[in-house]
Amino acid sequence: MPRSRNIRKLAWKPANLLAPVPAVLVSCGGTKGTAANLITIAWTGSICSDPVMLSISVRPERHSHGLIAAAGEFVVNLPSVAQARAVDWCGMVSGRKADKFAETGLTPAAALAVGCPIVAECPVNIECRVRRRLELGSHTLFLAEVLAVQVDAALVDAKGRLRLEKAGLLAFAHGEYFTLGRSLGRFGFSVRKRRRNA
Numbered sequence: 001m002p003r004s005r006n007i008r009k010l011a012w013k014p015a016n017l018l019a020p021v022p023a024v025l026v027s028c029g030g031t032k033g034t035a036a037n038l039i040t041i042a043w044t045g046s047i048c049s050d051p052v053m054l055s056i057s058v059r060p061e062r063h064s065h066g067l068i069a070a071a072g073e074f075v076v077n078l079p080s081v082a083q084a085r086a087v088d089w090c091g092m093v094s095g096r097k098a099d100k101f102a103e104t105g106l107t108p109a110a111a112l113a114v115g116c117p118i119v120a121e122c123p124v125n126i127e128c129r130v131r132r133r134l135e136l137g138s139h140t141l142f143l144a145e146v147l148a149v150q151v152d153a154a155l156v157d158a159k160g161r162l163r164l165e166k167a168g169l170l171a172f173a174h175g176e177y178f179t180l181g182r183s184l185g186r187f188g189f190s191v192r193k194r195r196r197n198a
Ligand SMILES: Cc1cc2nc3c(=O)[nH]c(=O)nc-3n(C[C@H](O)[C@H](O)[C@H](O)COP(=O)(O)O)c2cc1C
Pocket: 023, 037, 038, 039, 040, 041, 042, 043, 044, 057, 058, 059, 061, 062, 063, 064, 065, 087, 088, 090, 091, 092, 093, 094, 095, 096, 172
């Protein structure tokens, strides 16, 4: 592989520059007399495959923090570009002041394994139960087990493969929303032998 030369670096202040990250709609509440709510979260990640787990990092002052802490459940809904405006809006307005499902027109639908609703329009819905929480400082890290996943049937091909590249998923980097660009290769492409033309 070619070496890069003459790269000049600047010392930057410590910052949350990890990018790109997803910007997801997390649904919560809707149980025990609480109204269902939506919060936009960029600080989320896969953290374990057995059991399947993910994390979300939420500031304690968010309305959703109380809902997630009380119910111990939430759903990570992966938005497509069609929901970009709703993603941004749900990250600007608090559920203390607005019914975010009603205002965005997004449809709450039944989850399979948790009490809070999924967002029907989002192509992938990941239903989670909180297993641990860590108070890190500005944010609480909720570590959660994935109990069920729902996917848009239109994304599954005739061979039963999930074609997530057709979902039009969103990415977020340094304050900007992006669509995903073209594929550069499939997992493992760097070590796969090239087929010779016959
Ligand atoms: C793109 C984007 C990403 C965000 N990521 C996070 C996050 O990871 N954690 C967090 O606590 N707040 C995050 N926020 C802010 C919350 O979504 C926002 O404060 C929201 O209004 C809280 O809603 P709630 O009070 O109804 O819970 C993000 C906002 C935007 C627009």
